[in-house]
Amino acid sequence: MARILMVLSGVDHWTLTDGSKHPSGYWAEEFVVPHRIFGEAGFTVDVAAPTGGKPAADPVSLRPEVAGPEADEFAVYIDAAAEVLADPLALPDVDTARYDAIFLPGGHGPMEDLAHDPDLGRILVEADAAGKIIAPVCHGPAALLSANLPGGHWLFAGRALTVFTDEEERLNGTADRAPWLVETVLAARGAVVRSAKAWEAHVVVDGNLYSGQNPASSKPLAERLVAELTGH
Structure with missing residues (x-):
């Protein structure tokens, strides 16, 4: 069966424009739901993070008023995966050769570390060259910024993808404090951003690049990967 590398941010904060550190990390739903779907499909999932990093869920992503009635379920799942x-x-x-796909959950954490991680950049370049699936969701596409080629060319320039939009960041109440906005920067680097309505589940596929717009897109994105990797 398929083997998935799930790359999580290794920080528990996001540095805002004023220099303060806002509690953050990975978004719980974007780890739990895909991880569970991959496991149910019989896939092996390895969790990876930058050296010395210990993935932490964004505390907001475990609040029922934000994450919905499944928040407690997410917390239980994360507790069960504590050792991993x-x-x-x-x-x-x-x-990279060991994996069939690289999955990149979001949360603001990836903006803090994965977007600038040269080791992740190497993994993404190798995965893309081998035609392996690369699948970021929500703020996860920020991690794609690490994949730079010689001469400063960005690996994903000209590729179609979706990402947590600037509108969603504003509706989330975090745009004014963000040091940069993921949608804006990806577009400036040359990505072809294809967005749906705010908070609507939305998946974009361009070759081996599969992406989801927001937390609600986690489930359909993971299901698309399962369908592709199992041939169903």
């Missing part, structure tokens, strides 16, 4: 999350595979040690 406490000792993730370090990105420098990743052998």
Whole structure:
């Protein structure tokens, strides 16, 4: 069966424009739902993070008023995965050839570390060259910014994708404090951003690049990967 590398942010904060550190990390739903779907499909899932990083769920993503009635279920799932999350595979040690797909959950954490991680950049370049699926969701596409080629060319320039939109960031109440907006920066680097209405589940596929717009897109994105990797 397929083997998935799930790359999580290794920080528990997001640095805002005023220099303060806002509690953050990975978005719970975007880890739990795909991880569960992949497991139910019989896939092996390895969790990885930057060297020394210990993935932490954004506390807001575990609040019922934000995450909905499944928030408690997400917390239970994360607790059950505590051993895996406490000792993730370090990105420098990743052998890209072992995996069929790279999955990148969001949360604001990836903007803090994954977007600038050279080891992740190496993994993404290798995965793309081998035609392996690369699948970021929500703020996860920020991690794609790490994939730079010689001469400063960005690997994903000209590719179609979706991402947590500037509108959604404004509706979330975080746009004014964000040091940069993911949609704006990806578009400036040359991505072809295809967005749906705010908070609507939306998946875009361009070759081996599969992307989801927001937390609600986690489930359909994971299901698309399962369908592709199982041939169903």
